[in-house]
Amino acid sequence: MRLYFEKRKTASKKTLVIVPAVSLVISLILTGFLLLAFGVSPLQTFAAMFRGAFGSSRNFAETLVKAVPLMLTGLGVSIAFRLRFWNIGAEGQLVLGGVAATWTALFASPYIPSFLLLPAVLLSGALAGAAWAGVPALLKTRLQVDETLTTLMLNYVAILIAEGLFYGAWRDPGGMGFPGTARFPQAAWLPRLYGRVHYGLIFALILAVVLWFFIYRTKWGFELHMIGKNRTAAHYLGVNIKRTILISILISGAFSGLAGATEVAGLARRLQEGLIQGYGYTAIIVAWMAQLNPFASLLAAVLMAALLVGGDQVQMMMRLPAAVGLVMQGMILFPLLAGSLFSEYRLRVSQPHKEETS
Amino acid sequence: MILLVQSVIAITIRAGTSLVYATIGEIYTERSGILNLGLEGMMLMGAVTAFAVAFHTGSLVLSLLIAMGMGMVLSAVHAFLCITMRANQVVSGLSITLFGTGMASFLGQRLGPAENNFYLVGLTAARFRRIAVPFLSDIPILGALFYQDILTYGMYILIPLAWFYMFKTKHGLNLRSVGESPQTADAMGISVTKIRYLYTILGGMFVSLGGAHLSLSYTPGWTENITGGRGWIVIALVIFSMWNPARAIYGALLFGGINAIQFRLQIAGAAIPAPVLNMFPYLATIAVLVLVTWWESKGKKRLGAPAALAVSYMREDK
Numbered sequence A: 001m002r003l004y005f006e007k008r009k010t011a012s013k014k015t016l017v018i019v020p021a022v023s024l025v026i027s028l029i030l031t032g033f034l035l036l037a038f039g040v041s042p043l044q045t046f047a048a049m050f051r052g053a054f055g056s057s058r059n060f061a062e063t064l065v066k067a068v069p070l071m072l073t074g075l076g077v078s079i080a081f082r083l084r085f086w087n088i089g090a091e092g093q094l095v096l097g098g099v100a101a102t103w104t105a106l107f108a109s110p111y112i113p114s115f116l117l118l119p120a121v122l123l124s125g126a127l128a129g130a131a132w133a134g135v136p137a138l139l140k141t142r143l144q145v146d147e148t149l150t151t152l153m154l155n156y157v158a159i160l161i162a163e164g165l166f167y168g169a170w171r172d173p174g175g176m177g178f179p180g181t182a183r184f185p186q187a188a189w190l191p192r193l194y195g196r197v198h199y200g201l202i203f204a205l206i207l208a209v210v211l212w213f214f215i216y217r218t219k220w221g222f223e224l225h226m227i228g229k230n231r232t233a234a235h236y237l238g239v240n241i242k243r244t245i246l247i248s249i250l251i252s253g254a255f256s257g258l259a260g261a262t263e264v265a266g267l268a269r270r271l272q273e274g275l276i277q278g279y280g281y282t283a284i285i286v287a288w289m290a291q292l293n294p295f296a297s298l299l300a301a302v303l304m305a306a307l308l309v310g311g312d313q314v315q316m317m318m319r320l321p322a323a324v325g326l327v328m329q330g331m332i333l334f335p336l337l338a339g340s341l342f343s344e345y346r347l348r349v350s351q352p353h354k355e356e357t358s
Numbered sequence B: 001m002i003l004l005v006q007s008v009i010a011i012t013i014r015a016g017t018s019l020v021y022a023t024i025g026e027i028y029t030e031r032s033g034i035l036n037l038g039l040e041g042m043m044l045m046g047a048v049t050a051f052a053v054a055f056h057t058g059s060l061v062l063s064l065l066i067a068m069g070m071g072m073v074l075s076a077v078h079a080f081l082c083i084t085m086r087a088n089q090v091v092s093g094l095s096i097t098l099f100g101t102g103m104a105s106f107l108g109q110r111l112g113p114a115e116n117n118f119y120l121v122g123l124t125a126a127r128f129r130r131i132a133v134p135f136l137s138d139i140p141i142l143g144a145l146f147y148q149d150i151l152t153y154g155m156y157i158l159i160p161l162a163w164f165y166m167f168k169t170k171h172g173l174n175l176r177s178v179g180e181s182p183q184t185a186d187a188m189g190i191s192v193t194k195i196r197y198l199y200t201i202l203g204g205m206f207v208s209l210g211g212a213h214l215s216l217s218y219t220p221g222w223t224e225n226i227t228g229g230r231g232w233i234v235i236a237l238v239i240f241s242m243w244n245p246a247r248a249i250y251g252a253l254l255f256g257g258i259n260a261i262q263f264r265l266q267i268a269g270a271a272i273p274a275p276v277l278n279m280f281p282y283l284a285t286i287a288v289l290v291l292v293t294w295w296e297s298k299g300k301k302r303l304g305a306p307a308a309l310a311v312s313y314m315r316e317d318k
Helices: A014-037 A042-054 A057-082 A090-111 A114-143 A147-169 A200-217 A219-229 A231-236 A241-268 A279-289 A294-318 A324-339 B002-031 B039-057 B060-084 B089-108 B142-146 B150-168 B170-180 B182-187 B192-218 B230-240 B245-268 B274-297
Strands: A002-007 A192-194 A345-350
Touching: A014 A042, A014 A324, A042 A057, A042 A294, A042 A324, A057 A090, A057 A200, A057 A219, A057 A241, A057 A279, A057 A294, A090 A114, A090 A147, A090 A241, A090 A279, A114 A147, A114 A241, A114 B274, A147 B230, A147 B274, A200 A219, A200 A241, A200 A294, A219 A231, A219 A241, A231 A241, A241 A279, A279 A294, A279 A324, A279 B089, A294 A324, A324 B060, A324 B089, B002 B039, B002 B142, B002 B150, B002 B170, B002 B192, B002 B230, B002 B245, B039 B060, B039 B089, B039 B192, B039 B230, B060 B089, B060 B192, B150 B170, B150 B192, B150 B245, B170 B182, B170 B192, B182 B192, B192 B230, B230 B245, B230 B274, B245 B274
Parallel strands: none
Antiparallel strands: A002 A345
């Protein structure tokens, strides 16, 4: 008897739901064993995490605060992934978006009428994110330079630029030794909905709908699909591949840049270390978990954020390391990745006497 | 002046050791066609377990073995996901990093002694000390190379050995052929799956060993995020060395040297802002990548990037 994989004729729809659900269960079981090994009750921990993330309106608000940048970057990354363009530079695009938004809010504000300042702040963030993604996109389309590595390298450059500014040239001398820029003028503040949840949430929801429409209902969406699935066929259908890739990656970067702008304008209202949280990397996981579907990305972002906030709560309430949340994120991903195979292949068992040649 | 140069060289080599081990490990992995972005997580796991074992047992040999074992386990997970389950290598590597980072932080707060609240932070344990090689360490300037710890001396031997194995032995040829064209290798009777598993796991072992050097020698002890992004820097160094173990040293020296120079500049109060200096290696890596790609597109000799890097292989797909 021998096990082997057989390619499915059409991708299985059922596995899209079953695999993430099973992965979550497996992750709970594995993390449970880990906690048991250290003499901690898994049920108590999971209950505390759940309460921490969803237990009260204040806790849920904190989960949403962390979910907003994950939603925006996750949506952005999913556009690039549709094209099989491995943009792992969402972190850098987010950070640079925050930097550009800060520049507009602090240094361009005297020249902008105050009712236009906030739109200008957000727009400059999106543009900076797009530009930062545009570099690897141009290198890819013009010179075929591998985008995985260039987008990754540019993350460090962006982070170093940001750190150089808020530790150096832009540092607020009145900051009492706390590294960060001065506070934005009030006209550049992104209003809040509830608690610390800002309007970035509304942008994320609207953009998810817009993106869904464009991806599933327009020619551009179809072209993305074609390029991702079969580049040669797309070429013969008359798709301008290079231009489509370039434009899509610019949009992908703009989403992350906007995420950075809403973070600085909605939370700290200044540029500081708190912007650099690794959201751009988690975004990749969000997009992957959601199988690149915009609405599923929103849910996946909330789940990932809940694990982070739940982890923080466990640390406070049970004096367990907050890293439990990160461990669980990883533990969800392993079965999820293993399971993605089942949407395209099915496991078959062959009897040796029937198929000796295989 | 000589003393200054000597101290810069000494710090550079010390800072570069963990990078060289990890770079050589990742070069072997990538040469087989598997991209592992889980380095940061694997280095952290190596660092935390090595330190915990050194603290509790005092045995440095056991520490290294456990650290290497951690790297092998984590890279085996990556290998299973990417090779057997044909998962996306970028995402799988990122999840290894995510898991490893979280797990290392978790262990750092659970593996310590009860009197320290189970924390490993702030403890001291057995460590690798520097040993002077008689006579050689007295040479001006170059003497800096011969007043180092055992792992650094091991690195001097590993670099030529790793190069020789990859380019001058049949095993190395098999490895490279699997990374270049798995179809051809398969047709020649080489087991693509076996080779990829083998070198992904072997590579992971060296990566975690690099992590162990951090907690047992370079910055002895455990602190959260002790790697400070070195796992990502190594991804850049692999490109910088164009997938050749012999060149792994250059990139490591570049990064290590920048650390050392910065340290000196800070003391001297110089005006070059640190971020600009720190950015240089990343920009240099992008420049190298662009040049290599451009060079190869001209139909010139291939320079290094394995053609089948990050492409999963399945015989039935053809």
